[in-house]
Amino acid sequence: MITTASEIANKLLEIKAIKLQPKNPFTWASGLKSPIYCDNRILLSYPKIRKLVIDSLVEKSSIFNSFDVVAGVATAGIAHGALLAEKLDKPFIYVRSKAKGHGMQNMIEGYLPENSNVLVIEDLISTGKSSMAACEAILETGSKIIGVLAIFSYGFQSSKDIFTKKEIPMDTLSNYRNLIQEAFRINYITEEEKLILDNWSEDPVNWADKFN
DSSP, X not given: OOOOHHHHHHHHHHTTSEXXXXXXXXXXXXXXXXXXXXXXGGGGGOHHHHHHHHHHHHHHHTTSOOOSEEEEETTHHHHHHXXXXXXXXXXXXXXXXXXXXXXXXXXXXXXOOXXXXXXXXXXXXXXXXXXXXXXXXXXXXXXXXXXXXXXXEOOOHHHHHHHHHTTOOEEEEEEHHHHHHHHHHTTSSOHHHHHHHHHHHHOHHHHGGGGO
């Protein structure tokens, strides 16, 4: 099975896991105005698409060096990571965004053997900061990050730089560029909307100024 980035993008649009509103942008938690909203947890409710995505994660995971453990990033990466670990017959852990406030005050949940090689799974990479925080928590245990694999990425250069600086390989099943091309191909967006979406990708911070 060879699944293309365009096919994944098509399915995410089909089930509205990704929504595009170039003329009525969303407001992210950071306050940034964005023409795109992504919630890949939705695909868990669609068995055929869920299977397609997990099978694609299995296939894509083979590009990384050998790993012992799969780690999901809380919260959205947990289910995808657990399903991947099940397919690969690998141990699974997940990493909280911050240490639990009671009990053992764990940030990493599950058993992580010493000096493990770990593949980190995310549903979405935007700034890359939450993924890197999870990686750093794992690295602090003495284990090694073999790579970070996500379903989708906005393709921000700043996020790519974060992984490059730490020398952590990162890849995704699909990304913003593939998505916009596919959305235009299937007439999900007009040529005018495509131009707006392309402009956002080039400069998301200043693009948002016109909507403030």
